[in-house]
Amino acid sequence: MTKPVLIRIDVDSVEGMNNGIPYYLEVFEKYGFSASFFIPFGTNNIVSAGLRRMWQPAFWRQFWYMKPWRTYRFFDRRFAGSVEIGLGHPNIVRDIREAGFEVALHGYDHAYISDNAYTMGEKDYSRQMDLAVKAYEDTLGEKPSGSGTPAWRFNEMIARVQDRLGLRYASDMIGQRPCRVRVGDYLSSTVQVPINIDNVFPLVVRFGGDHKKTLDYLKRQIASRGDYICMTVHTEYEFVHFHRELDELFGFMAENGMRGERFDRFAQNLDVESLPVEDVVLLAYDGAVGKVASTHRFESLIG
């Protein structure tokens, strides 16, 4: 029997939309995998976001390893007319669905949410999500099933706004198993499908830029998980710098009886009433700017 691996592709830039998505669709077809693409429908102004983050040490670690000048074409006029990621590329969004994959929400303005999630008001955040939902519905003609906040941001305000959307699931944090979450005194009604595999880029930072060590670590981590395996990859770093290793990783998974799966299909079969309730904590994470949400301490993720 094949074991499902929930694979989420975060499309965090216009460059990722144009270049990364074709790569993933091809490699998933090769292995017969399914997956979910998490797309911010609005802009993600990484240049102004970078300027705002420059005083934080994590930014410079990111900058050194990410080599953004190879990922993003800062001065390429071809993209000047379409700065909106999902909204600017409706045909690509529809192609993803036509190819049999899920499209999920990933905020509206990605950089704005990751920079301001912990200080912004409920009205402001609601507006972001309403814009995202409307753009999704206008593009695909149906309601979204799932959402993941940019940069694993989560707090009570985000939970309240999200619950009002009535989504089938959200994937906003690191954790060990599907659950419902309590944040402060508030019990969220939206099912969480948390990530339990490290992101590629933080591992690259941890291993001093060594891709072979990163790949071997990911293989061991995936093999060590039980029945629940849930991972995120991006159309930026992973596609530009790590695509050969990623191809090998997916091949390793296929050889070991694993198959990529969509989040919505998985969430559809969950018995919501019997899910455990977990408390959310905010923690620092290698290579990430700002704190990320988790249902447990990272030691068990990194082990």
Ligand SMILES: [Zn+2]
């Ligand atoms: Zn993202």
